[in-house]
Amino acid sequence: LRRGGPASDLAGRHVVVSAGGTREPIDPVRFLGNRSSGRQGYALAATAVARGASVTLVAANVDLPDPAGADVRRVGSARELRAAMLAETTRADAVVMAAAVADFRPETVATAKIKKSGGAPQPIALAENPDVLAELTRERDRTASGQIIVGFAAETDHVLEHGRAKLARKGCDLLVVNQVGEGRAFGTADNQAVVLGADGSATDIPHGPKEDLADRVWDLVRERLVR
Numbered sequence: 001l002r003r004g005g006p007a008s009d010l011a012g013r014h015v016v017v018s019a020g021g022t023r024e025p026i027d028p029v030r031f032l033g034n035r036s037s038g039r040q041g042y043a044l045a046a047t048a049v050a051r052g053a054s055v056t057l058v059a060a061n062v063d064l065p066d067p068a069g070a071d072v073r074r075v076g077s078a079r080e081l082r083a084a085m086l087a088e089t090t091r092a093d094a095v096v097m098a099a100a101v102a103d104f105r106p107e108t109v110a111t112a113k114i115k116k117s118g119g120a121p122q123p124i125a126l127a128e129n130p131d132v133l134a135e136l137t138r139e140r141d142r143t144a145s146g147q148i149i150v151g152f153a154a155e156t157d158h159v160l161e162h163g164r165a166k167l168a169r170k171g172c173d174l175l176v177v178n179q180v181g182e183g184r185a186f187g188t189a190d191n192q193a194v195v196l197g198a199d200g201s202a203t204d205i206p207h208g209p210k211e212d213l214a215d216r217v218w219d220l221v222r223e224r225l226v227r
């Protein structure tokens with residue numbers, strides 16, 4: 001599977017990966033969610049284990065077997081994911097935010113199942129979720145921890161332009177930008193991306209298995225980890 005750096009080049013490193021997609025409850029039986037399968041995040045966790053890292057995987061609603069050797073923490077909503085990430089990343093060497101975090105959540109969660117009332121349906125008022133990635137980079141900067149932080153972005157158009165702007169806005173070291181639409185990326189085994197660096201670099205990753213993309217991401221992280 002691997003074609004990245006030497007085996008065990010992440011030995012002694014602690015990395016945290018988020019995976020899957022958050023679900024924002026509407027009532028006890030319904031949620032707002034997205035189509036993220038968690039496969040890219042799971043591939044990142046599995047390849048990091050293979051390269052010797054100690055791996056914590058924060059999984060949001062993923063229906064996949066736990067990657068062997070990773071410490072898995074399950075979460076549901078964006079706010080649960082935020083709490084888990086803030087707790088797990090304090091001593092991490094690297095953090096990869098592969099999870100699709102819902103931008104918005106219902107402002108209020110009905111305590112009982114919402115019923116058809118016979119009249120016009122009620123709109124669902126939304127509140128904005130915290131930006132976990134931006135918060136993690138602010139915390140890293142505040143503590144000068146030297147942690148390497150990687151974000152993911154899925155864009156349908158103006159991929160590089162939107163990617164560069166997002167990288168700057170989030171303050172992360174690397175942003176893995178996927179072009180989506182036309183059946184690409186979500187729920188498929190293969191992936192294709194460009195990885196933008198805060199240092200101005202752009203690394204093309206050809207179409208291939210998500211494990212290969214994961215290994216290339218860890219190569220780029222490894223290069224940036226200072227002793």
Ligand code: CTP
Nearest residue numbers: 097099101103129130131132133151152153154
């Ligand atoms: N992200 C996050 N918290 C959020 C939203 C996104 O941590 N509330 C993270 C994602 O995990 C991903 C990166 O930020 O690593 C980019 O997500 P994306 O949805 O592309 O960025 P947004 O800032 O939400 O911008 P957009 O309006 O394009 O959705």
Ligand code: CA
Nearest residue numbers: 100101102103
């Ligand atoms: Ca978003």
